[in-house]
Amino acid sequence: MAKKTTSLGAVSDINVTPMVDVMLVLLIIFMVITPMLQKGVSVDMAKATNTRDMQPADKEDAVVLAISRDGKVFLGHDQVTPDQITTRVKDMLADKLDKTVYLKSDRSAKYGVVVSVVDNVRAAGVDSLGLLTEKRAEQHTAPPPPSQ
Numbered sequence: 001m002a003k004k005t006t007s008l009g010a011v012s013d014i015n016v017t018p019m020v021d022v023m024l025v026l027l028i029i030f031m032v033i034t035p036m037l038q039k040g041v042s043v044d045m046a047k048a049t050n051t052r053d054m055q056p057a058d059k060e061d062a063v064v065l066a067i068s069r070d071g072k073v074f075l076g077h078d079q080v081t082p083d084q085i086t087t088r089v090k091d092m093l094a095d096k097l098d099k100t101v102y103l104k105s106d107r108s109a110k111y112g113v114v115v116s117v118v119d120n121v122r123a124a125g126v127d128s129l130g131l132l133t134e135k136r137a138e139q140h141t142a143p144p145p146p147s148q
Contacts, residue, residue: 043068043106047136054102054130063092064132065121067105071113082116089124099125104132 043066065085066074073080075088093099101121105114121129 043104044108045104045132045134046107048133049136051133051135054132061096062102063089063100064102064104065089065117067103067109067113067117069106069108071110073113073117082113082120085117085120086123089121089126093124093126099127100130101126101128102130102132 064076068074073082073085075085075092080088089101093101101124103114103117103121118129
């Protein structure tokens with residue numbers, strides 16, 4: 001019996017295995033890194049309808065205070081006591097031109113704790129204090145029916 005030999009040409013199939021491997025590695029890296037990119041402590045902020053964008057609050061060197069539900073105060077990722085706020089904020093703002101501090105509070109934090117933090121921030125000599133909230137989703141309501 002004769003054996004038929006043919007030479008194979010170029011393979012036109014794409015080998016997707018290396019691409020899938022790279023994509024899975026990138027996916028895992030982003031899944032690990034993304035929680036670390038969050039600035040400060042996450043709190044369930046109050047929702048408001050008339051909000052303004054405060055883009056400087058997202059900067060790396062922004063001074064952001066967070067008040068959690070149980071009344072703990074965080075300056076960035078570090079927990080601080082209300083007594084420490086004034087000196088720590090003064091130190092952070094000492095060499096900055098823009099002396100703005102941003103405050104985000106949990107919606108169920110006690111009002112007295114928030115007022116105490118605001119007083120301590122004001123004692124640090126800040127120029128302005130930005131209160132961070134979440135934008136409420138706009139609800140489209142139907143116009144009222146015409147009166148007869």
